[in-house]
Amino acid sequence: MKAGWVMRHKDTIELYKYWNEIRADRDAPLRSEIAPAALGRLLPSVMLLERNAGGEIVFRLAGTRLCALSCKELKGRPFSGLFRQEDRTSLIKILNAVERGDSVVVLDAIARRRDGGSVPAEVALLPLVDDRTRILGIATTATTPYWIGAEAAELELRGIRYMDPKADLVFLQSRPSVPVRQRFGDSGRPSVNGLHVLSGMGLSAPKRVLRAFRVLDGGKK
Numbered sequence: 001m002k003a004g005w006v007m008r009h010k011d012t013i014e015l016y017k018y019w020n021e022i023r024a025d026r027d028a029p030l031r032s033e034i035a036p037a038a039l040g041r042l043l044p045s046v047m048l049l050e051r052n053a054g055g056e057i058v059f060r061l062a063g064t065r066l067c068a069l070s071c072k073e074l075k076g077r078p079f080s081g082l083f084r085q086e087d088r089t090s091l092i093k094i095l096n097a098v099e100r101g102d103s104v105v106v107l108d109a110i111a112r113r114r115d116g117g118s119v120p121a122e123v124a125l126l127p128l129v130d131d132r133t134r135i136l137g138i139a140t141t142a143t144t145p146y147w148i149g150a151e152a153a154e155l156e157l158r159g160i161r162y163m164d165p166k167a168d169l170v171f172l173q174s175r176p177s178v179p180v181r182q183r184f185g186d187s188g189r190p191s192v193n194g195l196h197v198l199s200g201m202g203l204s205a206p207k208r209v210l211r212a213f214r215v216l217d218g219g220k221k
Contacts, residue, residue, distance in 0.1 A: 002003075002174075003130045003159045005105065007207070008122075009122045009139045009140040010141070011042055011045055011138055012106065012122055012124045012138060012140060014042060015042055015046070015124060015126065015136070016037070016104070017124070018038065018039065019126045022034070025129070025146050026035070026128075026129075028101050028126070028127040028128055029099045029127065029128060029129065030070070030128070030129050030130065031128045031130030031133045031134075032130070033134060034048075034128070042138060044063040044064045044065040044066075044107070045063050045065045045066060045138050045140050046063050046066075046136070046137070046138055047059055047061060047062050047063065047074075047079075047135075047136075047137040047138065047139065048060040048061040048128075048133050048135070048136060048137075049064055049079050049095070049125075049133070049134070049135035049136075049137060050077075050130075050133040050134065050135075050136070051132065052136065055100070056078050057075055057078065057079050057080070057092075057095045057135070058076055058077060058078050059075050059076065059079060060075070060133050061072040061075065062074035062075060064173055065108070065139075065140075065148075066139055068148055069082070069139070069141075069148060069149075069152075069153050070082060070152050070153070071149065071151065071152040071218075072111050072148070072152070074111050076195045076208035079091070079095065080092065080095075081153065082139075082155050083109070083155045083157055084154055084155070084156050084157070085138060087155075087156065087157040089169065090157060090160075091144075092161065093112075094107070094125070095125070095135065097162070098125045098134075098135050099127065099134045099135060100121060100124070100127075101127040101129075102157050102164065103125050103127075103162045103164075104124070104125070104127070104163040104164075105124070105125045105160065105161065105162055105163070106122060106123070106125075106160075106161040107122070107125070107157060107159070107160055107161075108120070108121075108122060108124040108125045108156070108157075108158045108159035108160070108172055109147075109155040109157050109158055110121060110156045110158055111141055111153040111154075112153060112154055112155075112156055113147055113151045113152070113153045113154075114151070115146060115151075117145065118153075119141045119142055119143055119144075119145050120141065120142040120143075121140065121142070121155060122139070122142075123137060123138070123139045123140075123141075124137060124138050125137045125154070132205070146158050167200075179206045184213065191221060
């Protein structure tokens with residue numbers, strides 16, 4: 001998979017169009033304006049998120065495809081639980097930005113099962129106006145491998161796209177994903193020091209760490 005992450009799932013775009021239509025000239029639509037019947041075939045991939053009494057963003061509603069990805073019922077569970085532990089601090093900041101109504105966010109991810117099988121995934125988060133339920137979302141995978149629903153998968157965050165809700169759909173489709181930095185040293189474990197070169201959305205990284213630059217005098221005066 002190439003840097004820039006070309007996946008733009010048709011279901012993400014369809015949900016965005018619906019959200020954009022019902023909000024009209026407002027920053028975000030009301031939760032009460034979201035009609036399940038209007039979402040039709042998207043419903044199995046759709047989620048509603050709310051902040052619980054403990055201050056955590058949890059699933060109020062999760063479609064059957066979402067639950068199949070984790071092989072469990074997600075209602076009441078933290079949204080961040082879909083992702084690796086290493087991604088959860090970033091997710092809190094992302095969810096806060098969406099909940100404030102500041103951004104439409106699209107997350108590029110890898111859905112990975114324990115034995116290493118994986119499939120690209122895309123998660124879109126859109127703000128709502130409501131006392132509790134403040135985020136409408138959708139999660140889709142590029143394909144549906146045989147193991148989804150049979151083995152639990154964990155999402156690995158690879159890229160983030162923040163979109164201005166006032167921008168048009170072309171902006172949603174064409175804006176590049178900002179890669180999440182994946183840093184690995186010789187041991188394959190995350191590395192702390194040094195400058196690392198990233199390629200392929202962090203799917204691979206060179207073992208050599210570039211620690212310094214040297215300037216050579218070419219002799220030109």
